[in-house]
Amino acid sequence: MTLRIRSRLAREGFTLDVDCTLPMEGVTALFGRSGCGKTTLLRIIAGLERVAGAEVRFGDEVWQRDAAFVPLHRRRIGLVFQEPSLLPHMSVRGNMLYGYRRTPEAERRLHLPEVADMLGIAELLDRPVDRLSGGQRQRVSLGRALLTSPKLLLLDEPLSALDTQTKREIMPFLSRLADEAGVPMVMITHSPAEVERLADRVAFMREGRIERIESLREAMARPDSPLFDDEGAASVLEGEVAELAEDGLFAFGPPEARLWLGATSSVAVGVTTRVRVLARDVSLALDDPARVSMQNHLLVRIERTDTLRSGHALVSCRLADGQLLLAELTVRSVTRLCLQPGQSVFALIKSVALVD
């Protein structure tokens, strides 16, 4: 299943020229700076923007080609905007059921009770929408979109209007949704953290074009990845929460590549999650230092060394479980320790954060 988009659009001071095919499974992040055309592209996919000559095809359904144009209300797309955009004259329930009632019975895969539970809004159903917090509103708006049992979910920076705290509150729901709802998602974002937490693949957009589409793994393995522009290089490790210790730390990942993390709100044993390690928080040592404050020491194998624009060296290391860990060192250290591809060293990790 793929989404095929071909569209050329020239407006004052802005051109969009896209010709791409996106695999329709999991979460695809549309990543780029403000004004690069992400929202316009999303609106073309949704059919909110009707660009002459554009072609939009979802699987074998033609949504737009030549004179053929399927209006949005027949595309079965779930749409979530930056602002929750709830219908103010209806209660939470009214909003949630608006699309559900308009979905043919045979096509309804998700129902109100389960969606309300999944998003934690079961208690809010009878409230007027102006009595909800920002995070609650955005969850209602997500639930409302899900209840149409959409074939595709389009999210336009669903988190960027929320404060950090609320973001943390929504993020787990979004990632659950990506895992559980089984609906392909295209999500606009300009936040590397959101990509790292949620995305399976990234489409990098710049000045109206899609520069490349790669899996998250590929995107994270490239030293010049645009995901590293703001905070520097980082690695994302995926794994299960293995155990919770009494002192509040929890263990993450398989025994051969185990990390200990400070617990945050929503961790439960057995949950698969992602953690993010900034490359500059990783040091390399030739032997395992016993007497050092850093808790997380992992045996890794050096795969390659690149020189960053900053003049530092980025060392790509393979963990015992096959995942990639990046370490940012000075070139002098690399020379001093004679770090070579193929060599086994210890990675000392200063801090690990759950991606949220």
Place this chain on the structure above:
Amino acid sequence: MFELSPQDWQAIELTLRLCLYTTAILLVIATPLAWWLASGRSALRTAIQAVVALPLVLPPTVLGFYLLIMLGPQGAIGGALERMGLTHLAFSFWGILFASVISSMPFAVQPLQQAFNNLGRRPLEVASALGAGLVDRFFTVVLPLTRGGFVVAATLIFAHTLGEFGVILMIGGSIPGETKVLSVLIYDHTEAMNHAAAHRLSAILLVFSFVVLFVVYSINRRFGVVQP
């Protein structure tokens, strides 16, 4: 003092009928027009908006004069009706109805356009994504969210039609039961030096108009709809 003659009652009934018909017809016509005007910017839209607003600035005699010509037996509309075997519209109820629809048009279009502008595109995009088609969206989203605009429009049309005088006199004359509405009857009473009768009807109109405007402004406050 408020004993009304049969002639007065006839005028009142005729006036109310004219007001109701005008309001109903205008709401149907003005809604799509205002929607179209609110949904974008183009030279054509600006031109149409100016045309719609013309009755606000033209002397009623000018509007009435052109309408008389158009609706009369030799006019584009009147002539066409004659050729179809019908009668022309000058000096008839249907003629003054046509005229008052035209002359109250701005009072219908402007509050609706304002309400639609305030509504913005987002609620409709949301409704589309949730599977609602055009008509569905209108009744379940547009109408409930702009009902203040509709109430204001309806009230203003009604009130303005009630106060219509010049245009009706030009195109309808003063035929009892056909075109002699309240405002014209008051004129006739005054011309005939029947000041007591003119007084009664004027007082009724005065109070009624005040109540209508009071209602409109209260709604404006509640819904934040800007009046024309």
